[in-house]
Amino acid sequence: MVRVLLLVVVLAAATGLGLWWRARNGRYAAVDASLLRRDAGTPDDDGRTDRLTADDLGAELGTRATFVQLSSEVCAPCRRTHSVLAGLVADRPDAVHVDLDVEEHLDLVRRFQVLRTPTTLVLDAQGTVVGRLSGATDRRHALAALDAVPGSCTDGVAAR
Amino acid sequence: MSGPETTPAEVAARPTPAGIDPRGPRFGAAVTAVLLAVVLLLGTSTAATVLLAVIVASFAVGAVRGAQGTWQGWLFRTLVRPRLAPPTELEDPRPPRFAQLVGLVVTGVGLLLALVGVGVAVPVSAALALVAAFLNAVFGLCLGCELYLLGLRLRSRAA
Numbered sequence: 001m002v003r004v005l006l007l008v009v010v011l012a013a014a015t016g017l018g019l020w021w022r023a024r025n026g027r028y029a030a031v032d033a034s035l036l037r038r039d040a041g042t043p044d045d046d047g048r049t050d051r052l053t054a055d056d057l058g059a060e061l062g063t064r065a066t067f068v069q070l071s072s073e074v075c076a077p078c079r080r081t082h083s084v085l086a087g088l089v090a091d092r093p094d095a096v097h098v099d100l101d102v103e104e105h106l107d108l109v110r111r112f113q114v115l116r117t118p119t120t121l122v123l124d125a126q127g128t129v130v131g132r133l134s135g136a137t138d139r140r141h142a143l144a145a146l147d148a149v150p151g152s153c154t155d156g157v158a159a160r
Numbered sequence: 161m162s163g164p165e166t167t168p169a170e171v172a173a174r175p176t177p178a179g180i181d182p183r184g185p186r187f188g189a190a191v192t193a194v195l196l197a198v199v200l201l202l203g204t205s206t207a208a209t210v211l212l213a214v215i216v217a218s219f220a221v222g223a224v225r226g227a228q229g230t231w232q233g234w235l236f237r238t239l240v241r242p243r244l245a246p247p248t249e250l251e252d253p254r255p256p257r258f259a260q261l262v263g264l265v266v267t268g269v270g271l272l273l274a275l276v277g278v279g280v281a282v283p284v285s286a287a288l289a290l291v292a293a294f295l296n297a298v299f300g301l302c303l304g305c306e307l308y309l310l311g312l313r314l315r316s317r318a319a
Contacts (some may be wrong), residue, residue, distance in 0.1 A: 007200045007284070014291040018299035072312075074258040074304035076182070076251050102309055109309065117305045125278055137303075 026081075026137035028122070028145035031130055051127040056108070056127055059064060062089070062096035065149040066123040067142070069099045069132075077136030078118040085120065088142050124149050180228045181249025185259070187240055188232030190297035192218070192263070196290040204279040209271070212282055215289075216267045222260030226253040230260070258304035259296060263289055 054060050057068060067085050071078035085097040102117060103107050112121060112129060120133040122145045130149055133141055195215055202208035222230040228237075270285020295301040 003201050003203055006287070007197055009295065010200065010287045010290055011197075014294040015298075017291065018295050018301065021295070021301060022299055072305065072308050074255045074308050075302060076255045077302050077305055079252070102312060106312070109313065115309060117309055136302075 013042065021135075021141075023064055025135035026133055026141045027135075028133055028141055029150060030148055031132075035097075036102055050129055052108075052121075052123055052129065053127055057098050057100070059096060059098045061123065061125065061127050063125055064094035064151050065125070065146055066093075066096045066098065066121060066127070067145075068121040069097065070102050070109065070117060070119050070121070071099055071119040072102050075117045080119065081118045081133075081136050084137060085138050088139060088146070092146065120145075122149060124145075125151055144152055177253055180226070180253045180287050181236075181241060181247040181254070182249065182251035183244065183247065184233055184241070185227040185251075185256035186297050186300065187236045188222075188227055188230060189233065189259075189293045191232045193290055193293040193297055196286045196293060199286040200283055200290065204282055206242070208282050208286075209274050209279075212267060212286060216264065216271050219260050219264035219267060223257065223264045225257075227256035227260055228253060230304045255302055255304045258308065259292075259302070262303050262307060265291065266292070 017053060069081060069085060082099050089095045089097040118136060121129050122131045124130050133145055199208050199211050218230050227233055266289045267285050270281045273281030292303055
């Protein structure tokens with residue numbers, strides 16, 4: 001009887017964990033505004049800034065936003081996320097999508113405390129990391145991220 | 161784990177091994193989850209240890225040959241897939257194979273501890289592996305995606 005109870009508890013815990021994981025997977029989370037208000041271009045003690053440059057990424061930044069996707073080899077959702085973001089930027093000339101392999105960008109992984117793949121850092125026009133999409137994302141979440149990026153541009157070509 | 165060098169742009173474009181039906185590994189995880197549940201119900205008996213050893217052996221095969229090379233994968237191909245519509249997309253076999261490796265480590269440690277006399281390791285490792293297999297089967301959670309980066313960070317820190 002105790003064993004049956006144990007099994008039920010384990011399965012209930014797994015279900016709760018799964019529901020929690022699914023609810024937050026791929027959603028846009030903005031960087032705390034109070035942290036952003038510090039001048040992002042000012043280097044910290046290590047001479048680093050919260051900004052990413054075209055040199056860091058090996059690609060030009062988008063005029064409104066840049067999605068920096070961090071992917072790993074052992075990750076099927078990374079590929080789905082890649083096609084979602086690639087499809088989105090095809091409709092949005094002001095946005096850019098860069099897909100990086102975490103093995104070759106451990107510096108970025110550490111710098112931005114990336115814990116899982118895919119994680120997509122969302123950059124504004126200056127390269128400041130303003131938020132992230134953690135986990136496999138869909139077009140809806142990616143569009144929400146694009147809308148949340150602070151910027152003067154207001155034309156929403158595919159924003160609805 | 162030192163794979164071939166790739167440039168960032170090649171991450172998605174690199175040639176991938178022949179794709180597998182993504183429903184296969186999830187079906188296999190469901191079968192494994194049922195077996196792990198039985199291990200839990202058997203408590204710390206010899207039967208529990210024997211069944212756990214069978215599961216460890218399956219994970220070992222899967223870690224070497226990929227999830228499609230296990231007996232669960234064979235079951236899926238011969239009994240389940242003929243009754244399903246063709247898959248809409250194929251999946252890279254490497255992520256499920258990594259998940260098999262994670263399963264092998266969790267259940268393997270439990271089995272080793274049980275063999276040196278720590279009987280409680282059988283239900284504990286079975287419970288942990290059951291949670292992972294259940295999340296994979298029911299929610300499609302990709303264990304490799306959640307754990308790989310942590311492993312990579314730890315490994316590169318140690319190096």
